[in-house]
Amino acid sequence: MITLTDVHKAFGSNKVLQGVNLHIARGESMVIIGGSGTGKSVALKSVLGLIKPDSGKIEVDGQDIDRAERDAFLARFGMLFQGGALFDSLPVWQNVAFRLMRGSLKRPNSEAREIAIEKLRRVGLKPEVADLFPSELSGGMQKRVGLARAIAAEPEIIFFDEPTTGLDPIMAGVINELIREIVVEMGATAMTITHDMTSVRAIADKVAMLHDGVIKWTGPVADMDDSGDPYLDQFIHGRAEGPIEAVR
Amino acid sequence: MINTLTSPLAALGRQILGMLAIVGKIAMFAFDTLTHLIRPPFYWREFGIQLIHIGWLSLPVVGLTTLFTGGALALQIYAGGARFNAESVVPSIVAIGMVRELGPVLAGLMVAARVASSIAAEIGTMKVTEQIDALVTLSTHPMKYLTLPRVLAATLAMPILVAVGDAIGIMGGYFVGISRLDFNSAAYLKNTVDFLELWDVSSGMIKGAAFGFIVATMGCFYGMNSGRGAQGVGSATKTAVVAASILILATNYLLTELFFSA
Ligand SMILES: Nc1ncnc2c1ncn2[C@@H]1O[C@H](COP(=O)(O)OP(=O)(O)OP(=O)(O)O)[C@@H](O)[C@H]1O
Ligand SMILES: [Mg+2]
Numbered sequence: 001m002i003t004l005t006d007v008h009k010a011f012g013s014n015k016v017l018q019g020v021n022l023h024i025a026r027g028e029s030m031v032i033i034g035g036s037g038t039g040k041s042v043a044l045k046s047v048l049g050l051i052k053p054d055s056g057k058i059e060v061d062g063q064d065i066d067r068a069e070r071d072a073f074l075a076r077f078g079m080l081f082q083g084g085a086l087f088d089s090l091p092v093w094q095n096v097a098f099r100l101m102r103g104s105l106k107r108p109n110s111e112a113r114e115i116a117i118e119k120l121r122r123v124g125l126k127p128e129v130a131d132l133f134p135s136e137l138s139g140g141m142q143k144r145v146g147l148a149r150a151i152a153a154e155p156e157i158i159f160f161d162e163p164t165t166g167l168d169p170i171m172a173g174v175i176n177e178l179i180r181e182i183v184v185e186m187g188a189t190a191m192t193i194t195h196d197m198t199s200v201r202a203i204a205d206k207v208a209m210l211h212d213g214v215i216k217w218t219g220p221v222a223d224m225d226d227s228g229d230p231y232l233d234q235f236i237h238g239r240a241e242g243p244i245e246a247v248r
Numbered sequence: 249m250i251n252t253l254t255s256p257l258a259a260l261g262r263q264i265l266g267m268l269a270i271v272g273k274i275a276m277f278a279f280d281t282l283t284h285l286i287r288p289p290f291y292w293r294e295f296g297i298q299l300i301h302i303g304w305l306s307l308p309v310v311g312l313t314t315l316f317t318g319g320a321l322a323l324q325i326y327a328g329g330a331r332f333n334a335e336s337v338v339p340s341i342v343a344i345g346m347v348r349e350l351g352p353v354l355a356g357l358m359v360a361a362r363v364a365s366s367i368a369a370e371i372g373t374m375k376v377t378e379q380i381d382a383l384v385t386l387s388t389h390p391m392k393y394l395t396l397p398r399v400l401a402a403t404l405a406m407p408i409l410v411a412v413g414d415a416i417g418i419m420g421g422y423f424v425g426i427s428r429l430d431f432n433s434a435a436y437l438k439n440t441v442d443f444l445e446l447w448d449v450s451s452g453m454i455k456g457a458a459f460g461f462i463v464a465t466m467g468c469f470y471g472m473n474s475g476r477g478a479q480g481v482g483s484a485t486k487t488a489v490v491a492a493s494i495l496i497l498a499t500n501y502l503l504t505e506l507f508f509s510a
Contacts, residue, residue, distance in 0.1 A: 050381045050384060071387055081378045082378075083377060083378055085377060085378035085381065085382035099386050102289065103387055
Protein backbone atom coordinates (compact mmCIF):
# COMPACT_ATOMS: atom_id res chain seq x y z
CA MET A 1 0.00 0.00 0.00
CA ILE A 2 2.79 2.42 0.93
CA THR A 3 6.07 2.10 -0.88
CA LEU A 4 9.20 4.16 -0.45
CA THR A 5 11.85 3.70 -3.11
CA ASP A 6 15.36 5.06 -2.70
CA VAL A 7 14.22 8.14 -0.77
CA HIS A 8 16.90 10.73 0.00
CA LYS A 9 16.60 13.80 2.18
CA ALA A 10 19.27 16.14 3.48
CA PHE A 11 18.98 19.33 5.53
CA GLY A 12 21.96 21.33 4.39
CA SER A 13 24.97 19.10 4.99
CA ASN A 14 23.02 16.84 7.34
CA LYS A 15 22.20 13.79 5.21
CA VAL A 16 19.24 12.27 6.99
CA LEU A 17 17.67 9.77 4.61
CA GLN A 18 20.13 8.17 2.20
CA GLY A 19 18.13 5.72 0.15
CA VAL A 20 15.26 4.41 2.20
CA ASN A 21 13.39 1.43 0.74
CA LEU A 22 10.32 0.25 2.56
CA HIS A 23 7.02 -1.42 1.76
CA ILE A 24 3.96 -1.57 3.95
CA ALA A 25 1.06 -3.77 2.91
CA ARG A 26 -2.60 -2.90 3.41
CA GLY A 27 -3.88 -3.66 6.89
CA GLU A 28 -0.39 -4.19 8.20
CA SER A 29 1.12 -2.67 11.30
CA MET A 30 4.67 -1.56 10.61
CA VAL A 31 6.84 -0.35 13.43
CA ILE A 32 9.91 1.72 12.72
CA ILE A 33 12.70 1.69 15.26
CA GLY A 34 16.05 3.36 15.21
CA GLY A 35 18.25 5.69 17.19
CA SER A 36 17.26 9.18 18.11
CA GLY A 37 17.88 11.59 15.25
CA THR A 38 18.13 8.96 12.54
CA GLY A 39 15.24 10.42 10.55
CA LYS A 40 12.22 8.37 11.54
CA SER A 41 9.99 11.39 11.90
CA VAL A 42 11.35 12.80 8.66
CA ALA A 43 10.41 9.56 6.89
CA LEU A 44 6.82 9.71 8.15
CA LYS A 45 6.43 13.35 7.21
CA SER A 46 7.80 12.62 3.75
CA VAL A 47 5.02 10.14 3.10
CA LEU A 48 2.46 12.78 4.08
CA GLY A 49 4.11 15.32 1.81
CA LEU A 50 4.96 17.62 4.73
CA ILE A 51 8.63 17.29 3.86
CA LYS A 52 9.70 17.06 0.27
CA PRO A 53 12.38 14.41 -0.33
CA ASP A 54 15.37 15.43 -2.45
CA SER A 55 15.01 12.32 -4.59
CA GLY A 56 13.33 8.95 -4.66
CA LYS A 57 9.74 7.86 -5.03
CA ILE A 58 6.91 7.52 -2.55
CA GLU A 59 3.77 5.77 -3.64
CA VAL A 60 0.47 5.11 -1.92
CA ASP A 61 -1.71 2.53 -3.65
CA GLY A 62 0.66 2.61 -6.59
CA GLN A 63 0.16 6.33 -7.11
CA ASP A 64 2.97 8.85 -6.73
CA ILE A 65 2.05 11.09 -3.79
CA ASP A 66 2.98 14.20 -5.79
CA ARG A 67 0.32 13.38 -8.35
CA ALA A 68 -2.46 12.52 -5.94
CA GLU A 69 -5.23 15.03 -5.40
CA ARG A 70 -4.10 16.57 -2.14
CA ASP A 71 -7.38 16.83 -0.20
CA ALA A 72 -8.58 13.35 -1.06
CA PHE A 73 -5.12 12.00 -0.30
CA LEU A 74 -4.87 13.58 3.13
CA ALA A 75 -8.43 12.61 4.03
CA ARG A 76 -7.24 9.00 4.14
CA PHE A 77 -4.59 9.71 6.77
CA GLY A 78 -4.45 10.30 10.47
CA MET A 79 -1.25 11.41 12.14
CA LEU A 80 -0.10 11.66 15.73
CA PHE A 81 2.81 14.07 15.90
CA GLN A 82 5.73 13.41 18.18
CA GLY A 83 5.09 16.63 20.09
CA GLY A 84 1.30 16.30 20.01
CA ALA A 85 0.89 19.45 17.89
CA LEU A 86 -2.45 20.27 19.48
CA PHE A 87 -4.03 23.60 18.55
CA ASP A 88 -3.65 25.59 21.72
CA SER A 89 -6.34 28.09 20.77
CA LEU A 90 -9.01 25.39 20.77
CA PRO A 91 -10.42 23.32 23.65
CA VAL A 92 -9.56 19.64 23.73
CA TRP A 93 -12.81 18.38 22.21
CA GLN A 94 -12.54 20.75 19.25
CA ASN A 95 -9.00 19.53 18.70
CA VAL A 96 -10.19 15.94 18.59
CA ALA A 97 -13.21 16.75 16.42
CA PHE A 98 -11.32 19.20 14.20
CA ARG A 99 -11.93 17.23 11.06
CA LEU A 100 -15.55 16.56 11.91
CA MET A 101 -16.37 20.24 12.25
CA ARG A 102 -15.34 21.45 8.80
CA GLY A 103 -14.90 20.24 5.28
CA SER A 104 -16.43 17.17 3.74
CA LEU A 105 -16.90 15.37 7.07
CA LYS A 106 -18.70 18.28 8.71
CA ARG A 107 -21.53 17.40 11.05
CA PRO A 108 -23.51 19.17 13.78
CA ASN A 109 -21.39 20.37 16.69
CA SER A 110 -23.24 18.27 19.25
CA GLU A 111 -22.56 15.12 17.25
CA ALA A 112 -18.89 16.05 16.71
CA ARG A 113 -18.56 16.63 20.42
CA GLU A 114 -20.05 13.26 21.25
CA ILE A 115 -17.63 11.51 18.93
CA ALA A 116 -14.75 13.48 20.45
CA ILE A 117 -15.72 12.40 23.95
CA GLU A 118 -16.00 8.80 22.85
CA LYS A 119 -12.51 8.95 21.29
CA LEU A 120 -11.14 10.57 24.41
CA ARG A 121 -12.55 7.71 26.43
CA ARG A 122 -10.77 5.25 24.15
CA VAL A 123 -7.43 6.85 24.94
CA GLY A 124 -8.24 6.77 28.65
CA LEU A 125 -9.33 10.37 29.18
CA LYS A 126 -12.41 11.42 31.14
CA PRO A 127 -15.17 13.55 29.55
CA GLU A 128 -14.23 16.43 31.88
CA VAL A 129 -11.03 16.84 29.90
CA ALA A 130 -13.03 17.80 26.82
CA ASP A 131 -13.50 21.42 27.80
CA LEU A 132 -9.97 22.09 29.00
CA PHE A 133 -7.36 23.72 26.82
CA PRO A 134 -4.26 21.77 25.75
CA SER A 135 -2.00 23.94 27.90
CA GLU A 136 -3.91 22.74 30.97
CA LEU A 137 -3.00 19.09 30.35
CA SER A 138 0.06 17.07 31.31
CA GLY A 139 2.45 15.94 28.58
CA GLY A 140 1.10 12.40 28.53
CA MET A 141 -2.47 13.65 28.41
CA GLN A 142 -1.63 15.91 25.46
CA LYS A 143 -0.13 12.93 23.70
CA ARG A 144 -3.32 10.98 24.17
CA VAL A 145 -5.46 13.86 22.94
CA GLY A 146 -3.24 13.92 19.84
CA LEU A 147 -3.89 10.21 19.47
CA ALA A 148 -7.63 10.72 19.80
CA ARG A 149 -7.47 13.40 17.12
CA ALA A 150 -5.54 11.11 14.79
CA ILE A 151 -8.17 8.38 14.99
CA ALA A 152 -11.26 10.61 15.25
CA ALA A 153 -12.23 10.47 11.59
CA GLU A 154 -11.40 6.74 11.38
CA PRO A 155 -8.77 7.08 8.66
CA GLU A 156 -7.57 4.05 6.73
CA ILE A 157 -3.90 4.87 7.19
CA ILE A 158 -2.61 6.01 10.56
CA PHE A 159 0.84 7.24 11.54
CA PHE A 160 1.87 7.32 15.16
CA ASP A 161 5.06 9.14 16.07
CA GLU A 162 6.05 7.77 19.48
CA PRO A 163 2.54 7.17 20.86
CA THR A 164 3.67 5.89 24.24
CA THR A 165 6.58 8.13 25.22
CA GLY A 166 5.76 10.06 28.36
CA LEU A 167 3.05 7.64 29.44
CA ASP A 168 3.02 5.46 32.53
CA PRO A 169 3.31 1.69 31.88
CA ILE A 170 -0.39 1.04 32.37
CA MET A 171 -1.45 3.83 30.03
CA ALA A 172 1.18 2.69 27.53
CA GLY A 173 -0.44 -0.75 27.65
CA VAL A 174 -3.86 0.78 26.99
CA ILE A 175 -2.52 2.69 24.00
CA ASN A 176 -0.71 -0.34 22.59
CA GLU A 177 -3.91 -2.30 22.78
CA LEU A 178 -5.83 0.51 21.14
CA ILE A 179 -3.44 0.69 18.21
CA ARG A 180 -3.60 -3.06 17.79
CA GLU A 181 -7.39 -2.87 17.90
CA ILE A 182 -7.51 -0.15 15.25
CA VAL A 183 -5.41 -2.28 12.92
CA VAL A 184 -7.24 -5.53 13.55
CA GLU A 185 -10.82 -4.30 13.86
CA MET A 186 -10.89 -1.33 11.56
CA GLY A 187 -8.46 -2.89 9.10
CA ALA A 188 -6.34 0.25 9.12
CA THR A 189 -2.78 0.36 7.91
CA ALA A 190 -0.49 1.70 10.62
CA MET A 191 3.03 2.99 10.74
CA THR A 192 4.34 3.56 14.23
CA ILE A 193 7.60 4.99 15.47
CA THR A 194 8.61 3.90 18.93
CA HIS A 195 11.61 3.40 21.18
CA ASP A 196 9.68 1.20 23.54
CA MET A 197 10.44 -2.47 22.88
CA THR A 198 7.33 -3.63 24.78
CA SER A 199 5.32 -1.49 22.41
CA VAL A 200 7.08 -2.96 19.40
CA ARG A 201 6.13 -6.46 20.43
CA ALA A 202 2.56 -5.45 21.24
CA ILE A 203 1.83 -3.44 18.10
CA ALA A 204 3.95 -4.72 15.25
CA ASP A 205 3.28 -7.13 12.45
CA LYS A 206 6.54 -6.08 10.91
CA VAL A 207 9.52 -4.13 12.12
CA ALA A 208 11.94 -1.94 10.22
CA MET A 209 15.10 -0.52 11.63
CA LEU A 210 16.40 2.78 10.34
CA HIS A 211 20.08 3.50 10.77
CA ASP A 212 22.59 5.63 8.89
CA GLY A 213 19.88 6.84 6.54
CA VAL A 214 18.81 3.41 5.32
CA ILE A 215 16.59 0.56 6.46
CA LYS A 216 19.16 -1.75 8.02
CA TRP A 217 16.77 -4.58 8.73
CA THR A 218 13.15 -5.33 8.12
CA GLY A 219 11.06 -8.39 8.78
CA PRO A 220 8.22 -9.92 10.80
CA VAL A 221 8.30 -9.13 14.50
CA ALA A 222 8.75 -12.84 15.27
CA ASP A 223 12.10 -12.88 13.45
CA MET A 224 13.40 -9.90 15.37
CA ASP A 225 15.07 -11.84 18.17
CA ASP A 226 17.15 -14.15 16.06
CA SER A 227 17.84 -11.96 13.09
CA GLY A 228 21.59 -12.28 13.48
CA ASP A 229 21.85 -8.61 12.54
CA PRO A 230 24.37 -6.96 14.88
CA TYR A 231 22.70 -3.52 14.60
CA LEU A 232 19.25 -4.81 15.42
CA ASP A 233 20.57 -6.97 18.25
CA GLN A 234 22.38 -4.07 19.83
CA PHE A 235 19.30 -1.89 19.51
CA ILE A 236 16.69 -4.23 20.91
CA HIS A 237 18.87 -5.20 23.84
CA GLY A 238 19.91 -1.63 24.49
CA ARG A 239 23.61 -2.39 24.64
CA ALA A 240 26.13 0.44 24.74
CA GLU A 241 28.71 -1.70 22.90
CA GLY A 242 28.21 -2.68 19.31
CA PRO A 243 28.32 -1.37 15.76
CA ILE A 244 26.06 1.60 16.56
CA GLU A 245 28.05 4.41 18.12
CA ALA A 246 26.61 5.98 21.23
CA VAL A 247 27.55 9.51 20.16
CA ARG A 248 25.67 10.56 17.06
CA MET B 249 43.55 45.79 -3.49
CA ILE B 250 40.66 45.91 -5.88
CA ASN B 251 39.09 43.18 -3.84
CA THR B 252 39.13 45.17 -0.64
CA LEU B 253 37.71 48.17 -2.47
CA THR B 254 34.88 46.29 -4.10
CA SER B 255 33.96 43.96 -1.27
CA PRO B 256 31.71 46.52 0.45
CA LEU B 257 29.99 46.96 -2.88
CA ALA B 258 29.62 43.21 -3.25
CA ALA B 259 28.15 43.03 0.23
CA LEU B 260 25.73 45.79 -0.61
CA GLY B 261 24.77 44.02 -3.81
CA ARG B 262 24.13 40.80 -1.93
CA GLN B 263 21.96 42.67 0.56
CA ILE B 264 19.93 44.24 -2.22
CA LEU B 265 19.52 40.92 -4.02
CA GLY B 266 18.42 39.31 -0.78
CA MET B 267 15.91 42.06 -0.20
CA LEU B 268 14.52 41.79 -3.70
CA ALA B 269 14.11 38.06 -3.21
CA ILE B 270 12.10 38.64 -0.03
CA VAL B 271 9.98 41.30 -1.72
CA GLY B 272 9.20 38.78 -4.45
CA LYS B 273 8.32 36.12 -1.90
CA ILE B 274 6.03 38.49 -0.02
CA ALA B 275 4.30 39.54 -3.23
CA MET B 276 3.71 35.91 -4.11
CA PHE B 277 2.47 35.21 -0.61
CA ALA B 278 0.01 38.10 -0.80
CA PHE B 279 -1.19 36.97 -4.21
CA ASP B 280 -1.59 33.41 -3.00
CA THR B 281 -3.66 34.66 -0.06
CA LEU B 282 -5.98 36.54 -2.39
CA THR B 283 -6.51 33.54 -4.64
CA HIS B 284 -7.96 31.68 -1.66
CA LEU B 285 -10.63 34.33 -1.49
CA ILE B 286 -12.34 32.83 -4.50
CA ARG B 287 -11.66 29.19 -3.65
CA PRO B 288 -13.99 27.71 -1.02
CA PRO B 289 -14.18 26.87 1.80
CA PHE B 290 -14.16 30.16 3.68
CA TYR B 291 -13.80 29.89 7.44
CA TRP B 292 -16.37 32.38 8.74
CA ARG B 293 -15.78 31.58 12.37
CA GLU B 294 -12.06 32.32 12.12
CA PHE B 295 -12.89 35.50 10.25
CA GLY B 296 -15.28 36.62 12.99
CA ILE B 297 -12.73 35.90 15.71
CA GLN B 298 -10.09 37.89 13.85
CA LEU B 299 -12.45 40.83 13.32
CA ILE B 300 -12.81 41.03 17.08
CA HIS B 301 -9.09 40.57 17.75
CA ILE B 302 -7.83 42.95 15.12
CA GLY B 303 -10.63 45.49 14.91
CA TRP B 304 -12.54 45.73 18.13
CA LEU B 305 -9.66 45.13 20.53
CA SER B 306 -7.46 47.69 18.75
CA LEU B 307 -9.96 50.50 19.37
CA PRO B 308 -8.57 51.65 22.74
CA VAL B 309 -4.99 51.80 21.45
CA VAL B 310 -5.93 53.69 18.31
CA GLY B 311 -8.33 55.98 20.18
CA LEU B 312 -5.78 56.97 22.83
CA THR B 313 -3.06 57.54 20.24
CA THR B 314 -5.15 59.82 18.08
CA LEU B 315 -6.71 61.60 21.07
CA PHE B 316 -3.36 62.83 22.37
CA THR B 317 -2.01 63.53 18.92
CA GLY B 318 -5.08 65.60 18.02
CA GLY B 319 -4.56 67.65 21.17
CA ALA B 320 -0.87 68.21 20.51
CA LEU B 321 -1.61 69.08 16.91
CA ALA B 322 -4.04 71.83 17.97
CA LEU B 323 -1.42 73.35 20.28
CA GLN B 324 1.27 73.27 17.58
CA ILE B 325 -0.92 74.73 14.85
CA TYR B 326 -2.10 77.44 17.19
CA ALA B 327 1.48 78.37 18.10
CA GLY B 328 2.60 78.22 14.49
CA GLY B 329 -0.46 80.06 13.19
CA ALA B 330 0.04 82.84 15.75
CA ARG B 331 3.24 83.87 13.92
CA PHE B 332 1.15 85.21 11.06
CA ASN B 333 -2.10 85.89 12.85
CA ALA B 334 -3.76 82.77 11.50
CA GLU B 335 -4.85 81.13 14.77
CA SER B 336 -8.29 80.61 13.35
CA VAL B 337 -7.07 77.85 11.02
CA VAL B 338 -6.65 75.43 13.95
CA PRO B 339 -9.96 73.54 13.54
CA SER B 340 -9.66 73.01 9.80
CA ILE B 341 -6.00 72.04 9.79
CA VAL B 342 -6.40 69.69 12.73
CA ALA B 343 -9.27 68.02 10.91
CA ILE B 344 -7.55 67.77 7.55
CA GLY B 345 -4.20 66.70 9.01
CA MET B 346 -5.95 64.11 11.12
CA VAL B 347 -8.15 62.47 8.51
CA ARG B 348 -5.72 62.61 5.61
CA GLU B 349 -2.42 61.70 7.27
CA LEU B 350 -2.21 61.23 11.00
CA GLY B 351 -5.33 59.14 11.48
CA PRO B 352 -4.42 56.42 9.00
CA VAL B 353 -0.68 56.48 9.73
CA LEU B 354 -1.01 56.42 13.50
CA ALA B 355 -3.70 53.75 13.40
CA GLY B 356 -1.57 51.77 10.93
CA LEU B 357 1.56 51.95 13.07
CA MET B 358 -0.25 51.13 16.30
CA VAL B 359 -2.02 48.20 14.68
CA ALA B 360 1.31 47.10 13.22
CA ALA B 361 2.79 47.05 16.71
CA ARG B 362 -0.19 45.30 18.21
CA VAL B 363 -1.40 42.98 15.49
CA ALA B 364 1.56 42.18 13.21
CA SER B 365 3.50 41.09 16.29
CA SER B 366 0.76 38.93 17.71
CA ILE B 367 -0.02 37.30 14.37
CA ALA B 368 3.64 36.57 13.68
CA ALA B 369 4.18 35.18 17.18
CA GLU B 370 1.05 33.04 17.07
CA ILE B 371 1.62 31.59 13.62
CA GLY B 372 5.37 31.27 14.25
CA THR B 373 4.69 29.26 17.40
CA MET B 374 2.21 27.10 15.52
CA LYS B 375 4.89 26.50 12.93
CA VAL B 376 7.61 25.45 15.36
CA THR B 377 5.27 23.22 17.37
CA GLU B 378 4.15 21.45 14.16
CA GLN B 379 0.60 22.79 14.45
CA ILE B 380 0.78 24.01 10.87
CA ASP B 381 1.79 20.51 9.74
CA ALA B 382 -1.06 19.12 11.83
CA LEU B 383 -3.51 21.46 10.08
CA VAL B 384 -2.36 20.12 6.74
CA THR B 385 -2.81 16.51 7.81
CA LEU B 386 -6.33 17.41 8.96
CA SER B 387 -7.12 18.48 5.40
CA THR B 388 -7.17 22.16 6.29
CA HIS B 389 -5.19 24.61 4.20
CA PRO B 390 -3.14 26.90 6.49
CA MET B 391 -3.50 29.80 4.05
CA LYS B 392 -7.27 29.46 4.15
CA TYR B 393 -7.59 28.78 7.84
CA LEU B 394 -4.96 31.14 9.22
CA THR B 395 -3.85 33.72 6.67
CA LEU B 396 -6.96 34.68 4.72
CA PRO B 397 -9.23 35.38 7.73
CA ARG B 398 -6.54 37.57 9.30
CA VAL B 399 -5.72 39.50 6.15
CA LEU B 400 -9.36 40.03 5.28
CA ALA B 401 -10.33 41.04 8.81
CA ALA B 402 -7.48 43.54 9.04
CA THR B 403 -8.24 45.01 5.62
CA LEU B 404 -11.90 45.51 6.46
CA ALA B 405 -11.48 46.58 10.07
CA MET B 406 -8.77 49.17 9.50
CA PRO B 407 -10.88 51.72 7.59
CA ILE B 408 -13.36 51.69 10.46
CA LEU B 409 -10.56 52.01 13.00
CA VAL B 410 -9.22 54.94 11.00
CA ALA B 411 -12.63 56.62 10.92
CA VAL B 412 -13.05 56.21 14.66
CA GLY B 413 -9.46 57.39 15.22
CA ASP B 414 -10.13 60.44 13.03
CA ALA B 415 -13.17 61.36 15.06
CA ILE B 416 -11.37 60.93 18.38
CA GLY B 417 -8.33 62.84 17.12
CA ILE B 418 -10.49 65.76 16.02
CA MET B 419 -12.17 65.57 19.40
CA GLY B 420 -8.76 65.82 21.07
CA GLY B 421 -8.08 68.98 19.09
CA TYR B 422 -11.50 70.30 19.97
CA PHE B 423 -11.03 69.76 23.70
CA VAL B 424 -7.69 71.54 23.64
CA GLY B 425 -9.14 74.24 21.42
CA ILE B 426 -12.01 75.14 23.68
CA SER B 427 -10.30 74.61 27.03
CA ARG B 428 -6.79 75.95 26.42
CA LEU B 429 -7.03 78.11 23.30
CA ASP B 430 -10.22 80.07 23.91
CA PHE B 431 -12.07 78.77 20.88
CA ASN B 432 -15.82 78.96 20.91
CA SER B 433 -17.24 75.44 20.95
CA ALA B 434 -19.88 75.94 18.27
CA ALA B 435 -17.51 77.89 16.01
CA TYR B 436 -14.82 75.21 16.32
CA LEU B 437 -17.23 72.48 15.30
CA LYS B 438 -18.69 74.51 12.45
CA ASN B 439 -15.22 75.27 11.16
CA THR B 440 -14.29 71.61 11.25
CA VAL B 441 -17.38 70.42 9.45
CA ASP B 442 -17.32 73.17 6.82
CA PHE B 443 -13.77 72.51 5.75
CA LEU B 444 -13.77 68.74 5.65
CA GLU B 445 -14.64 67.13 2.35
CA LEU B 446 -15.80 63.59 1.90
CA TRP B 447 -12.68 62.71 -0.08
CA ASP B 448 -10.46 63.84 2.80
CA VAL B 449 -12.10 61.22 4.99
CA SER B 450 -12.50 58.46 2.45
CA SER B 451 -8.94 58.74 1.13
CA GLY B 452 -7.74 58.20 4.69
CA MET B 453 -9.95 55.17 5.03
CA ILE B 454 -8.61 53.73 1.79
CA LYS B 455 -5.11 54.19 3.17
CA GLY B 456 -6.32 52.38 6.26
CA ALA B 457 -7.45 49.39 4.22
CA ALA B 458 -4.05 49.23 2.52
CA PHE B 459 -2.28 49.40 5.88
CA GLY B 460 -4.49 46.71 7.33
CA PHE B 461 -3.62 44.45 4.42
CA ILE B 462 0.08 45.15 4.94
CA VAL B 463 -0.01 44.51 8.68
CA ALA B 464 -1.76 41.15 8.48
CA THR B 465 0.20 39.98 5.45
CA MET B 466 3.52 40.77 7.13
CA GLY B 467 2.45 39.06 10.34
CA CYS B 468 1.35 35.93 8.49
CA PHE B 469 4.32 35.85 6.11
CA TYR B 470 6.98 36.13 8.80
CA GLY B 471 5.07 33.78 11.08
CA MET B 472 4.77 31.11 8.39
CA ASN B 473 8.47 31.47 7.57
CA SER B 474 9.58 31.55 11.17
CA GLY B 475 12.85 29.84 12.06
CA ARG B 476 12.91 26.96 14.51
CA GLY B 477 12.57 27.44 18.24
CA ALA B 478 11.81 30.40 20.48
CA GLN B 479 14.56 32.44 18.90
CA GLY B 480 13.08 31.91 15.45
CA VAL B 481 9.66 33.10 16.62
CA GLY B 482 11.17 36.13 18.37
CA SER B 483 13.03 37.16 15.30
CA ALA B 484 10.00 36.60 13.06
CA THR B 485 7.91 38.82 15.32
CA LYS B 486 10.45 41.62 15.32
CA THR B 487 10.91 41.49 11.55
CA ALA B 488 7.16 41.48 10.95
CA VAL B 489 6.65 44.66 12.97
CA VAL B 490 9.61 46.48 11.43
CA ALA B 491 8.68 45.46 7.89
CA ALA B 492 5.02 46.35 8.37
CA SER B 493 5.88 49.78 9.83
CA ILE B 494 8.28 50.71 7.06
CA LEU B 495 5.94 49.44 4.37
CA ILE B 496 3.09 51.47 5.90
CA LEU B 497 5.10 54.68 5.80
CA ALA B 498 6.30 54.04 2.26
CA THR B 499 2.83 53.12 1.07
CA ASN B 500 1.43 56.19 2.78
CA TYR B 501 3.78 58.39 0.80
CA LEU B 502 2.88 56.66 -2.46
CA LEU B 503 -0.85 56.90 -1.80
CA THR B 504 -0.61 60.56 -0.81
CA GLU B 505 1.29 61.21 -4.01
CA LEU B 506 -1.35 59.32 -5.94
CA PHE B 507 -4.36 60.94 -4.26
CA PHE B 508 -3.29 64.52 -3.71
CA SER B 509 -0.38 65.54 -5.93
CA ALA B 510 -1.50 68.14 -8.37
N1 LIG C 1 12.79 20.82 9.42
C1 LIG C 1 14.05 20.45 9.64
N2 LIG C 1 15.06 21.28 9.34
C2 LIG C 1 16.34 20.91 9.54
N3 LIG C 1 16.72 19.73 10.05
C3 LIG C 1 15.76 18.86 10.38
C4 LIG C 1 14.37 19.17 10.20
N4 LIG C 1 13.64 18.11 10.61
C5 LIG C 1 14.52 17.19 11.04
N5 LIG C 1 15.80 17.62 10.90
C6 LIG C 1 17.01 16.86 11.21
O1 LIG C 1 16.85 15.56 10.71
C7 LIG C 1 17.39 14.60 11.59
C8 LIG C 1 16.37 13.53 11.87
O2 LIG C 1 15.29 14.09 12.56
P1 LIG C 1 14.03 13.23 13.00
O3 LIG C 1 13.13 14.15 13.72
O4 LIG C 1 13.49 12.49 11.84
O5 LIG C 1 14.67 12.18 14.01
P2 LIG C 1 13.97 10.96 14.69
O6 LIG C 1 14.55 9.73 14.10
O7 LIG C 1 12.51 11.10 14.64
O8 LIG C 1 14.51 11.10 16.17
P3 LIG C 1 13.74 10.96 17.57
O9 LIG C 1 13.66 9.52 17.85
O10 LIG C 1 14.63 11.67 18.52
O11 LIG C 1 12.43 11.61 17.39
C9 LIG C 1 17.88 15.35 12.81
O12 LIG C 1 19.28 15.47 12.71
C10 LIG C 1 17.23 16.71 12.70
O13 LIG C 1 18.11 17.68 13.19
MG1 LIG D 1 11.08 11.72 15.88
